[in-house]
Amino acid sequence: MNKINVVIIEDEVPAARLLHSMVARLRPEWDITILPGSVEEAVEWFASHSHPHLIFLDIQLADGNSFDFLSAAHPTSAIIFTTAYDQYAVRAFTVNSIDYILKPVDEQRLQDAIAKYEQLHNSDNALPDDYLSTLLDALQPKEKQYRTRFLISGVDRFWSLQVSDIAYFYSENKITFAVTHNNQEHIIDLSLNKLSEQLDPDRFFRANRQVILCIDAIHHAEPYFNGKISVSVQPPYKSKITISEEKLSAFKRWLNF
Incomplete structure (x- = not known):
């Protein structure tokens, strides 16, 4: 298997470092890069570098959110979302992304998400043509009726x-x-x-x-x-x-x- 290149986009430095150490412990052979957790800087990086195989992407970034980043960067990578907001977990990310992980990150949950990505990667199935568009649709603000x-x-x-x-x-x-x-x-x-x-x-x-x-x-x-x-x-x-x-x-x- 070719080396897996991974990028972490997370606006909280301690959380980024913790996730890096957890992924590195689970998959020491992976090449992992932490990017600044801002839309602007992440978009600039993707414009000048080869896109990684996998992104761990925080929903909320320092100057926007993941929708802003995806819309501007158009990454060809698979996405695992990380979020401290439980409500995002109900937005069908398990259909439209590889997976999502709630913060603080549980190592078993991270292991499951990585295994899910590897299953797709090892099957030699390319990401669907509409992968990015379905992600963007899932992240679009939607009217929701909350309990009263x-x-x-x-x-x-x-x-x-x-x-x-x-x-x-x-x-x-x-x-x-x-x-x-x-x-x-x-x-x-x-x-x-x-x-x-x-x-x-x-x-x-x-x-x-x-x-x-x-x-x-x-x-x-x-x-x-x-x-x-x-x-x-x-x-x-x-x-x-x-x-x-x-x-x-x-x-x-x-x-x-």
Whole structure:
């Protein structure tokens, strides 16, 4: 097999370095290059270099997004998307790209994505002629109806809980709770992963494995250990809510949207 040339386009330097080390550990024979995580610089690089076999492409870049890059660079490469935004995972990337990986990157998930690429590469099947156009179509902003309410069941009645009344969701012992702005708790019959697909990403952010935050609930954020930040919410959460260094840029973009 010819040497596989790989490019990583990621706007967060620690995340790019981590992904590089993980890919290099899994496939030490691959030639891996990290590009600056901006649309402009990545497009310039592709205009003056041979296109790699594979790109690990972050959805959100420093000065735009992957749609802007793909539209301008017209890469002939296979694409594996990386994203900190769960909602992108429902946009059929497994059909239109090789795969997608949610950040922070799980090594087994990365291994599966690489294996999927290799299966295609080893089969000598060229990428479809419409590969790039279907990617661009998948990345086009689309109107989506997000959830507006939940049906809550009590001992002797049902009622509707409006999403606009919810400050945050959290998971504990595999049970999902919704906490309202007036500090009432309700059990929701959905996992946080499912909720991430159904909630408006302009208003809700997956802080970590345990918590999804509403923008209206955030009181302030402050530095924490190891590059993390701590977020305070109203009403107060029972423990400290931290945002990892890998998700920090995405969180700041979300706050500033």
